[in-house]
Amino acid sequence: MYAQSQLAYAPTPYSYTPSTNLTATINLDQEVKLADNAAERDLYESLAEIYSIIITLDTLERAYLRDSIKECEYTEICDRLLRQYKSHLADETVLAAFRDLESFKYEWDLEVPKATERLRIGLPATVETAPANSHLHQRPVSTTSASFGGIATTSNTGHVNATHIVSASENFITLFDAIKMNMLSKDTLHPILVEIIQAVNKVTDRDFENKGKIVQWLITLNQMRAAEELTPEMAREVQFDLNAAYDGFKSVLE
Structure with missing residues (x-):
């Protein structure tokens, strides 16, 4: 009996000759550049x-x-x-x-x-959303009353609520002024809205009426390109919604 030689690969019922056309033509040790420039x-x-x-x-x-x-x-x-x-x-x-x-x-x-x-x-x-440790209801030991934008504020050396209230009011007013001056691009309005939501969250963690409108417009502007502008109709909606949010913000301060 003759010993049968071991095949290098599994036999198939059909004859197959590997094609040299499928052989790799690149040097596998050579670095492949993904970019030409x-x-x-x-x-x-x-x-x-x-x-x-x-x-x-x-x-x-x-x-x-x-x-x-x-x-x-x-x-x-x-x-x-x-x-x-x-x-x-x-x-x-x-x-x-x-x-x-x-x-x-x-x-x-x-x-x-x-x-x-x-x-x-x-x-x-x-x-x-506002942090849970925001406490508008805390009373300062010594206070000085002031008014800004129709909001009564309270200031003292040991409490910063008045500063945040004024900051929030200033940002609301800045937004309204920008819209009045027809400055309606995303790169103008979006930073102001960010400042508004940050300022009101520093004042209170209460979900006041129409606060969600601020976030909704932030999302809308976030989807726009930097130089893209609101239409006149959208600008009127922003002003209406943010006026309502401003009123809601002032109501939590009363």
């Missing part, structure tokens, strides 16, 4: 940074919901990530390649619901 390299690096920001933000949001991170640390990191995300997309070339968040998520198979919601709102959760 500096502009392409910068674009890919920006898209990679955006991908990393989205993943990190989703993880951060989950950590915050599990109470695994301090509020102050969460706020600082979240705010930085949101600013970095916006900064990358301020480049028209990057924005064109990115298209929009849903398209980017689909292309790279991203499942990031928490990051998606935070990017939609454009604010840390701690800024969107």
Whole structure:
């Protein structure tokens, strides 16, 4: 009997001859360049940074919901990530390649619901809602009464409520003045609205009437490009809604 030689591969019922046309023609030890020039390299690096920001933000949001991170640390990191995300997309070339968040998520198979919601709102959760340790009802030991924008304020050396009340009122008035002067671009109104929500949250943690309108318009503006402007109809709606929110804010101070 003759020993049968071992086949190098499993036999098949059909004869098969490997095609040399399918053989790799590149040197596998040679580095493959993804970009042909500096502009392409910068674009890919920006898209990679955006991908990393989205993943990190989703993880951060989950950590915050599990109470695994301090509020102050969460706020600082979240705010930085949101600013970095916006900064990358301020480049028209990057924005064109990115298209929009849903398209980017689909292309790279991203499942990031928490990051998606935070990017939609454009604010840390701690800024969107008032902190639980805000106490408007505290009474100062010694006070001096003043009035600003129709709001009676109270100031003293040991309490800062009056400062926050004045700051909130000033920001409301600044917004109304900007609309009257037809300054309706996102990059003008969005920072003012951020200042408003931050200021009112420092004054009170109560969910006063029409406070949600401030957040709704923040979300609307956050979806717009920096140079994009509100239509005259939208401007009138903003003024109406924020007037109602201002009245609601003043009502909690009475």
